[in-house]
Amino acid sequence: MAHQITGIDHVQIAVADPLSASEAFRRLGFFLSPPLQNPSRGSLVRCLSFGDDHVELIGADGDGPGAGAIRRSLAGVSAKMTGIGLGSRDIGASVDSLRRSGLDLSGPSTPSCFLRGADGVEEICSCSIVGLPDEQPPGLPAFLCERATSDIVRRPEWQDHPNTARGIVSLTVLLDNPEAEIAGYNRLFGPAASTPTDETVTVHTGHGLIFLVSAGGFDDLHPSLDVRVPTPPALVVLTIGVSDIVKTAKVLAENGVSAQRRGGHLGIPAAEALGLGLEFVEV
Numbered sequence: 001m002a003h004q005i006t007g008i009d010h011v012q013i014a015v016a017d018p019l020s021a022s023e024a025f026r027r028l029g030f031f032l033s034p035p036l037q038n039p040s041r042g043s044l045v046r047c048l049s050f051g052d053d054h055v056e057l058i059g060a061d062g063d064g065p066g067a068g069a070i071r072r073s074l075a076g077v078s079a080k081m082t083g084i085g086l087g088s089r090d091i092g093a094s095v096d097s098l099r100r101s102g103l104d105l106s107g108p109s110t111p112s113c114f115l116r117g118a119d120g121v122e123e124i125c126s127c128s129i130v131g132l133p134d135e136q137p138p139g140l141p142a143f144l145c146e147r148a149t150s151d152i153v154r155r156p157e158w159q160d161h162p163n164t165a166r167g168i169v170s171l172t173v174l175l176d177n178p179e180a181e182i183a184g185y186n187r188l189f190g191p192a193a194s195t196p197t198d199e200t201v202t203v204h205t206g207h208g209l210i211f212l213v214s215a216g217g218f219d220d221l222h223p224s225l226d227v228r229v230p231t232p233p234a235l236v237v238l239t240i241g242v243s244d245i246v247k248t249a250k251v252l253a254e255n256g257v258s259a260q261r262r263g264g265h266l267g268i269p270a271a272e273a274l275g276l277g278l279e280f281v282e283v
Contacts, residue, residue: 001089002190003097007207008168009087009145010054011238014070015079015274018044018059024274025057029163029251032057033153036113036125042067045113049158050167052207055238058082079274081235084142084171086188087207091128091146101187105130108146115152125152137184139173139233140210163251164243169281170209172221172237174229178212185212211237224260224267227277238276239265241283248280 015021022032025048033047042064048055057079060067073082088094095105108128115123127147134141175181178201182194185203195202199217203210213221215229222237230236242248245266252259252266259280260267266280 001206002188002193003101004089004091004094005144005189005206006087006089007205008053008171008210009085009147009207010056011081011168011171012056012058012083012085013079013238013276014073014082015057015059016071016074017078018046018057021057021059021079021274022046024272027255027257028268028273028278029161029248029255030165031158031161033155033158034115036115036153037061038066038111038113041070041111043070047153047158048161048165049154050165051154051159053168054153055168077275079276081171081238081276082141084140084235085129085145086142086205088144088146091130091144094144094146095130098188103136103187104133108144113153123152132188135233137188138181139175139212139235140185141235142188163248163280164245165248165280166241166243166283168208168238169241169283170211170237170239171235172211172213172218172239172277174218174232174234174236175212175214176232178214178217181212185210222265222267222277222279224262224265225270225277225279226260226267227270227275236277237279239279239281242280243283245280245282 030048036045042062043058044061046057060070108130112126127145130144132142179196185194193204199214201212257272268278
């Protein structure tokens with residue numbers, strides 16, 4: 001475990017219309033948490049919660065600078081993966097270690113979200129966050145997080161997804177030359193983290209995989225997806241593990257979603273996933 005980093009803690013998805021996004025992910029068979037408010041960022045968050053990680057659907061709330069940043073990040077699209085939270089056992093130790101490796105990092109911030117219960121009592125979800133420098137490593141908009149209250153965003157009652165989703169399996173990053181970026185990813189995840197194969201590099205984070213792929217190798221890696229391949233570097237695909245892919249396919253069909261089955265992967269049409277690259281795989 002390099003730099004006390006434990007792997008993928010969560011993925012952030014900015015959404016232009018939180019109500020439409022919630023409806024879209026319910027059609028995909030997810031249970032969504034009640035909204036969590038983040039006043040410092042000017043956002044409302046709904047979580048797709050799993051046992052060891054989660055996905056955040058983040059919408060702008062109000063007209064503050066944070067809300068404006070969310071809107072600007074979308075640049076006219078309905079949804080975009082905008083951040084990857086990497087878990088840290090000790091964020092102070094992580095920062096010190098990464099600084100020794102040559103990364104220029106500032107001290108942690110401590111944003112909080114508020115969840116209002118049915119009885120009107122607010123619960124606070126807080127964590128310590130340290131952003132990584134832009135494009136370090138390339139294509140991965142990442143930050144470190146040490147979560148003080150993960151139980152609030154990963155409640156057992158929020159993890160019962162009709163599509164049998166169990167957690168984040170992998171992320172796919174599109175790069176011009178994946179092998180050329182191995183050193184940057186190894187500096188973050190450890191000297192033996194990355195394994196090159198043809199046009200793909202597999203990065204082992206400690207929890208979840210990151211695939212680095214060129215445009216030429218994208219269709220071979222994700223044959224079930226119809227997502228438009230953007231200009232690299234870009235974070236393009238989120239793969240969610242499910243416990244019963246037959247049941248997943250049944251839930252999607254009942255909800256009118258025509259998923260594409262290729263081997264063990266079930267690809268969601270981009271139009272059904274707000275333009276995102278999203279697929280399911282049985283684990």
